[in-house]
Amino acid sequence: MTKQYYLKENVFINPLVNSWYAWPYLLPPVTFAMYASKTHKRLMNSFVNNSEIHIMASQNSELVGGEFVDCSLEQVEEVKQLLANLDEQLPFLQEIANAVDKLNSMLMQHNTGLCIEALYEQIPEPLKGYVELNMDLYHQPSFRLIEGLLYKGPYYRKDLQSISFGLLNEDYKRPFIFNTPILPQSNNLLVQASFDSDIWDDVFSARTTPLTEEKIRTLFEDRLLKGGLSVEELFTEEAPSKRHQKVASGVKFTYTGHAGLLIESPDVSVLVDPIIPSRIQSNHNDVVSFSELPDYIDYVLITHNHSDHVQFETLLQLRHKIGKVIVPTNNGGSLADPSLKLILQNLNFNVVAVEDMEEIELVGGRIIALPFLGEHGDLNIRSKSAWFVEIAGKSIFVGADSVNLESALYRQIKEYVGNIDVLAIGMECVGAPYTWCYGALTTSTVSKEIKESRRLNGSDFDKVRVMLDIFKPNQMFIYALGIEPWFRYFMGLEYTENSEQLIQTNMMLNYCRDRGVSIELLEGKYSEFIE
Known part of the structure; x- marks a missing residue:
């Protein structure tokens, strides 16, 4: 044999x-x-x-x-x-970076508000044919990258x-x-x-x-x-120690680690922001590893374009079993907001990009892309979406790192979707300065004052409490804090009892428990059927 x-x-x-x-x-x-x-x-x-x-x-x-x-x-x-x-x-890499610097400098000097067409002749050579120049309604010049063409050329x-x-x-x-x-x-x-x-x-x-x-x-x-x-x-030759158990009835909610959530019914499986750890003896019963995922995943949902939510390390290992990846649309050529659709299409994924409040039909339900505010240092980035998953009569709000900057937004959403059964939200309320992620894209020095003011913060207790009061969920989950030690290689975090993220989370845990609302801080491995 x-x-x-x-x-x-x-x-x-x-x-x-x-x-x-x-x-x-x-x-x-x-x-x-x-x-x-x-x-x-x-x-x-x-x-x-x-x-x-x-x-x-x-x-x-x-x-x-x-x-x-x-x-x-x-x-x-x-x-x-x-x-x-x-x-x-690879000298073209430095040439492109220098060209972006020169292009930005040239556009900043065009402060007359007059027609911009003559500036095409001054576009630095490495970017010629790859950018469109434009003016906003207030006469501020800018440019957009023609992203699809860039993937077809010699720079990719x-x-x-x-x-x-x-x-x-x-x-x-x-x-x-x-x-x-x-x-x-x-x-x-x-x-x-x-x-x-x-x-x-x-x-x-x-x-x-x-x-x-x-x-x-x-x-x-x-x-x-x-x-x-x-x-x-x-x-x-040894087969995996654990296997996926198919859902026979109801809706099963599984936390796969950090920002990963698996939502399953007998008819459909939806995986959000997958980050799947490898299994070793010491975390054998504490993780959901690859062999415990469904043989076929109908939809993967991506909340936003940060490295702890779009992890190629996991996505490439799941590509053979993924039906479609659903991503938020981007700004269309903004340097700070590259197209997730194009990125993943060029990795051979079947990708659909959706707008705010766009709906996708499921067997026995629907997915709605919800507006996602905050956590991006006030940059004009559209590649971010919370998700409303309605499946087999149960409704789940997956908010990831979105921030309640405007409570009226959630009241408007509530008018459309009604109360929800599950609210899952991150509370990494103290994030790094935005330049930690986006600094290499800037072409001028950013002051310390600006860095400290514009951080990649998630929601704190006060912001999440208002969301809880609006949606009135039966269950609530706090997640995506990077608590697990096996994820430290990409999170770089080590919390103490005095960490503000945990202080705010504990306030939320106590608030819910005092009011009889079921709540869990997700860590390691968690799975249950939604009531």
């Missing part, structure tokens, strides 16, 4: 773009150029010049998430080579994409991923293949459907493989 092999449960992956962990702003060509030229280059130069300081800082748990490259002294030469490649092999370099495989240890130890290039080492295996390649659907289906040794060999042969792990070490 031919032996069958599963992908090991403790295998994890790092999708990479030019050796850096892939998040949504590293896929669109222009934003990738901005981050590579400004953030990546700055961090690597600092490491090369001050490697011992970076190494010491990376060993301090209190500094996780800071601007310290977590590489060793032995890797200094490899980091130098990455820097050299940016200048010698799929050959820079790869995936690094690793085996998760019992201490969950993975370096913080956004400040460090991920280089081939003895404990990983880098496989050169673009994200849209069919190879990944076959490899990741082996989470639940085994492959033969011959099939595995065929998938990986003729690929550029680097690192100390072998392909054979990623697979096992």
